[in-house]
Amino acid sequence: MTQRTLARYLTEEQRNKGVITADLKFLIEVVSRACQAISIAIGKGGLGGVLGEAGSDNVQGEAQKKLDVLSNDILLEANEWGGHLAAMASEEMDLPHLVPHRFPKGEYLLTFDPLDGSSNIDVNVSIGTIFSVLKCPEGADLSTPAAAEAAFLQPGTAQVAAGYAVYGPTTLLVLTVGNGVAVFTLDREQGAFILTQENVQIPADTKEFAINMSNQRFWEAPVKRYVDEMVAGKEGPLGKDYNMRWVASMVADVHRIMTRGGIFMYPMDSKVQAQGGKLRLMYEANPMAFLVEQAGGAATTGRQRILDIVPGKLHQRVPVILGSKNEVERVTGYHAV
Secondary structure (H helix, E strand, O other), X not given: OOOOEHHHHHHHHHHOOOOXXXXXXXXXXXXXXXXXXXXXXXXXXXXXXXXXXXXXXXXXXXXXXXXXXXXXXXXXXXXXXXXXXXXXXXXXXXXXXXXXXXXXOOOEEEEEEEEEOHXXXXXXOOEEEEEEEEEOOOOOOOOOHHHHHHHHXXXXXXOOEEEEXXXXXXXEEEEEOOOOEEXXXXXXXXXXEEEEEOOOOOOOOOOEEEOOHHHHHHEOHHHHHHHHHXXXXXXXXXXXXXXXXXXXXXXXXXXXXXXXXXXXXXXXXXXXXXXXXXXXXXXXXXXXXXXXXXXXXXXXXXXXXXXXXXXXXXXXXXXXXXXXXXHHHHHHHHHHO
């Protein structure tokens, strides 16, 4: 049986289904090649001198790892020249990155978290890259990076594509172009992503949850109630035993849910309330919510659907509850009581 590469899959989405444009196809292919380059750098580890601190902080004031900076540079350089982008925005940069004048500009905007879960780099645990694609509004002011920020402030429903790469025992690319979710596995010998799963579906019910239990004392009452009910097991109101899984890498935790179901929560708590939540709307919550909904799951803040939020700023943070639909609806309902 002929293998379906990412390039062939995207060509079929473009030519046979009319789901995507030629420029969007090219953009996704360029992002996938950047992810391959990041995968190679990660695979070298200490041999490549890429482990450890970079000695700098990102826009959120978080210490950057060397691979954070390298991954960000790889994505910027890969996507500058192709003529398919108007601008890019990264979790690691304060303002958008404009396409240099020497290159043609396209109709799309790219946002990304170049290396999610980078605190796990030095202990060899799965990490990943998250990305999202938007159409650039007509007449958008791209004269300066500061002016370009307004073009990115679109709700998650406006996304035309989103995906993530998982750098684990195998390197995977999980993608949606608004027509379901597909999984591609990197064949290192061919240097190509090969389609290994289509029409991914998240089970509506689950017995697994992912949350940082060390923050329990900061949680709001609805989340405390829900977690207490799960921990109570068969004897509790939910009538079944749950297992907790927590990797502290959103890509790894969400991919487990995409694979076998579950619920991931980084809810609002008193520790992060002043900043609106923990996770970034544009770089993490929106692309993951798009993927999860396309796979039959649900994604909310506890109080509203994530994809309906209209961003007020580029680095806005939000609470995130996503995964198996029935569980997400249950805990979201507790917030409404």
